[in-house]
Amino acid sequence: MNHSLHTDEIIRLALAEDIGTGDVTTRSVIPEGKKIKGKFTAKEDGIVCGLEVAQRVFGFLDETICFTPAIRDGEKVAAGRLIAEIEGPAHGILSGERVALNFLQRLSGIATKAADYAAMVAGTNAIVVDTRKTTPGLRCLEKYAVKTGGAGNHRMNLSDGILIKDNHIKAAGGISAAVKAARENAPRMLKIEVEAETPEDVKEALEAGADIIMLDNMDVATMKKVVDMIDGKALVEASGNMDRRDIREVAATGVDMISIGALSHSSRALDISLKFE
Numbered sequence: 001m002n003h004s005l006h007t008d009e010i011i012r013l014a015l016a017e018d019i020g021t022g023d024v025t026t027r028s029v030i031p032e033g034k035k036i037k038g039k040f041t042a043k044e045d046g047i048v049c050g051l052e053v054a055q056r057v058f059g060f061l062d063e064t065i066c067f068t069p070a071i072r073d074g075e076k077v078a079a080g081r082l083i084a085e086i087e088g089p090a091h092g093i094l095s096g097e098r099v100a101l102n103f104l105q106r107l108s109g110i111a112t113k114a115a116d117y118a119a120m121v122a123g124t125n126a127i128v129v130d131t132r133k134t135t136p137g138l139r140c141l142e143k144y145a146v147k148t149g150g151a152g153n154h155r156m157n158l159s160d161g162i163l164i165k166d167n168h169i170k171a172a173g174g175i176s177a178a179v180k181a182a183r184e185n186a187p188r189m190l191k192i193e194v195e196a197e198t199p200e201d202v203k204e205a206l207e208a209g210a211d212i213i214m215l216d217n218m219d220v221a222t223m224k225k226v227v228d229m230i231d232g233k234a235l236v237e238a239s240g241n242m243d244r245r246d247i248r249e250v251a252a253t254g255v256d257m258i259s260i261g262a263l264s265h266s267s268r269a270l271d272i273s274l275k276f277e
Helices: 006-017 024-029 053-060 090-120 137-148 166-172 175-185 199-208 220-230 247-251
Strands: 034-044 065-070 082-089 127-130 162-164 190-196 212-215 234-240 257-258 270-277
Touching: 006 053, 006 090, 006 137, 024 090, 034 090, 053 065, 053 090, 053 162, 082 090, 090 137, 090 247, 090 270, 162 166, 162 175, 166 175, 166 190, 175 190, 175 199, 175 234, 190 199, 199 212, 199 220, 212 220, 220 234, 220 257, 247 257
Parallel strands: 127 257, 162 190, 190 212, 212 234, 234 257
Antiparallel strands: 034 082, 034 270, 065 082
């Protein structure tokens, strides 16, 4: 990934949080100017993601630290595989190792889970996409990890698209009223998506001219029925606790997207270690 000002700000905040007024352990124990070498190693199988972020962490602390990736983001590794090597001043490396590992492990865990879900729907019409259920402040990185793992991104934020959900529908006075208002007031280039809980909701959303219809917590038989009803007139998204369901079966109904919040909110960090020579 290409680093951005936003990513740099995330790194600055993470370092400030972890280091505080100074790394007293490293300052007390390690002589100034001492050089060390180390290796980042995968301790379990998975997809690696976040190498550039880890590299930026050390760059903020000491530009003379040399972080050399042995692989690329998105590469599948087996336990024991070398991920990267690091060399330079001990003070900077030791002060940054936890933050670098936190990013690397978190993003690799998300990429690994995304790859697992993408594999489940391979060969079907459906793609797995993420949601806005991300760690506050880390959305750009976590969505990058989802893409790195081979799944897709839903909207980045509330300005990216119109998604009329149950509370919007209630507040607006119904699906038809909500879609009509969106057509009249929102930027014309934005797609309009409507959440539907029943076949009747789907029919109303379709007649109102929704571009995308989200099937919320429907069983497979009902999904198949409404996909046939929609008949290509709108894109179809399946949503609602999809991490607890057979998504291959969901994909077989003909939906275009399956959104899974668990990609970001419940992914387990990939176990990665940094050991010094």
